[in-house]
Amino acid sequence: MKELYIIRHAQKENTDNYEYDYDVPLTKRGIEAAKNLGTLLKRKKVLPDLIVSSPAIRARQSAEVIAKEIDYNKGVMYNEVIYQAYLNELVESISYTYDNINSLMIVGHNPSLTALAITFTNFKTELQMATAIKIEFDCDSWTQIDRNNSRFVELYEL
Template sequence: MKELYILRHAQKEIQNDYEYDYDISLSKKGFEDAKKIGKLLKQKEVLPDLIVSSPAIRARQTAQIVAQEIGYDKNIMFNEVIYQAFLNELIESITYTYDSVNSLLIVGHNPALTALALTFGNLKEELQMGNAVKIEFNCNSWIDIDKSNSNFVELIKI
């Protein structure tokens, strides 16, 4: 069994005309929301084997705050593919995960994360900033994940 947690970064600052999207930080509310979702995940005893995040500032900040809240003490992997990824690129990145990882948390951006949750989890709404989805796969290898062996477990809202 493989567990996938899909977490959209928390609320970001409003983008200025001169600011590159990649460099936008979390807002004050975003920092608070990242702590909230981290606390909710800890209450649910979520402790992934691996956290993979987009390296964009707001995703990186969200991943680091959540890692601290849940007691994750390993390195966070920052994967450039997750930033501005298409659905197929996200799926491909997941399938490259070592099979020794049974629980994976991905922190990234829409629209790809919502598309991922729709594809594997039948999510019926857009994944909002700071919210997470848990999906289980009835397989032993990430390369075998598929809609046919996926099970939507829950939407975790702040």
């Protein structure tokens, strides 16, 4: 059994104030929302084997705040592919995960994260900021994840 948590970053600052979208940080409200999401995930006993995040500032901040709140004591891995990824790139990145990782958390951006959720489940709405979903796959290897062996488990929203 493999578990995938898909998390969209929390509320970001106005992009007009930044030269590059990559550099846009969270707002104070966004930081608080990431903390609250982390608290909710901890209450639900969510503790992944690995957290992988987009390296964009807002995703990094979200991942780091959530990791702290859930008492994740390993380093967050940053994967450039997650930033502005196409759906097939996300799926390919997930499939490269070592099979000793049974629970994987990905922190990133829309529209690709919503597309990922829709691809594997009957989830039909846009993934909102500071929201997570859990998907389970009935398989032993990340290379085997598929819509046919997936199950939407839970939506975590504030």
